[in-house]
Amino acid sequence: MIRMAREIPLIMMKEIGYTYPNGTRALKNINLNIFTGELIGIMGRNGAGKTSLIRTLNGLIRPTSGNIYIKNENINSKSIATLSKIVGIIFQNPFHQLFANSVEEEINFSLRSLNLSKEEIQKRTDQTLLEFDLEKYRKRSPLNLSGGESKKLAAASIICRDPQILIFDEPTLGQDAKEIEFFINLINNERKKRKTIILITHNIEFAYEYIPRTILMTEGQIIADGSTKEVLNNEFLIGQTSLILPQICQFYLALQELGLQEINKISSKNDMTDYLRNLIKNKSSKI
Numbered sequence: 001m002i003r004m005a006r007e008i009p010l011i012m013m014k015e016i017g018y019t020y021p022n023g024t025r026a027l028k029n030i031n032l033n034i035f036t037g038e039l040i041g042i043m044g045r046n047g048a049g050k051t052s053l054i055r056t057l058n059g060l061i062r063p064t065s066g067n068i069y070i071k072n073e074n075i076n077s078k079s080i081a082t083l084s085k086i087v088g089i090i091f092q093n094p095f096h097q098l099f100a101n102s103v104e105e106e107i108n109f110s111l112r113s114l115n116l117s118k119e120e121i122q123k124r125t126d127q128t129l130l131e132f133d134l135e136k137y138r139k140r141s142p143l144n145l146s147g148g149e150s151k152k153l154a155a156a157s158i159i160c161r162d163p164q165i166l167i168f169d170e171p172t173l174g175q176d177a178k179e180i181e182f183f184i185n186l187i188n189n190e191r192k193k194r195k196t197i198i199l200i201t202h203n204i205e206f207a208y209e210y211i212p213r214t215i216l217m218t219e220g221q222i223i224a225d226g227s228t229k230e231v232l233n234n235e236f237l238i239g240q241t242s243l244i245l246p247q248i249c250q251f252y253l254a255l256q257e258l259g260l261q262e263i264n265k266i267s268s269k270n271d272m273t274d275y276l277r278n279l280i281k282n283k284s285s286k287i
């Protein structure tokens, strides 16, 4: 993506600190800039502060030090209701956000705070149910959906509001392959609309393949911020965060250990396939 040299970040976090009322220091001196249209991953071990970090973005928790600017405005004095129109968070546990009596009502209710006409609300509700393949559950209670379906409804109830910034906490957790594919398409569509997307994930293979930029956190701090391929290839950084290297990087190291030193850095399935194809071709031509 081409970025103007003087583009102002959409989100600017400056020296953010947060201590929970029980004294836990969840965030320490966080400095982070996120630009319009970016897709960013946040990774790190359990308790690193990832969820706390994103909760500051729609005012669910207010930093105990530092400032956050969205579209160059300090969000300190903005209400959760105002911020929720710009920042949509889809939480780890969908039942923390679902509460209506039916799937249809869940979407309907979410749209009601947007100052839309009754007809427009119904139109958007119908459209969302279709897009998310939830039409067949329209009258069903969200409590009677499967884990994966309720996660999808939670996403639908936020995305129908069309927020400019979308944040997902562990979107692929517990999802089967078809739902992960649905999610990837969803992300791609939202990116075409220039949405800014932040994903918290422990799924290293997913991050390695789909997320261009990754932030690594430990103990309330950001310890790395850069291209996902570089960050997740770095054994030292990975060691700090209880993650494991992506399989492709492990495979590359194993080839190096076998003495295949001359190989170029392999960082994708395509690189690996090309490398193995050449290796086999060269071998068979020597026979």
Ligand SMILES: Nc1ncnc2c1ncn2[C@@H]1O[C@H](COP(=O)(O)OP(=O)(O)OP(=O)(O)O)[C@@H](O)[C@H]1O
Residues within 6 Å of the ligand: 020, 021, 022, 024, 025, 026, 044, 045, 046, 047, 048, 049, 050, 051, 052, 053
């Ligand atoms: N409501 C709360 N009250 C007190 N401490 C909290 C609260 N929520 C989280 N914490 C603590 O703050 C720290 C950061 O928690 P947070 O939920 O942000 O981590 P996380 O990186 O999202 O972890 P996970 O990967 O397990 O979801 C942890 O030490 C946690 O125990």
Ligand SMILES: [Mg+2]
Residues within 6 Å of the ligand: 050, 051, 052, 092, 169
């Ligand atoms: Mg969390």
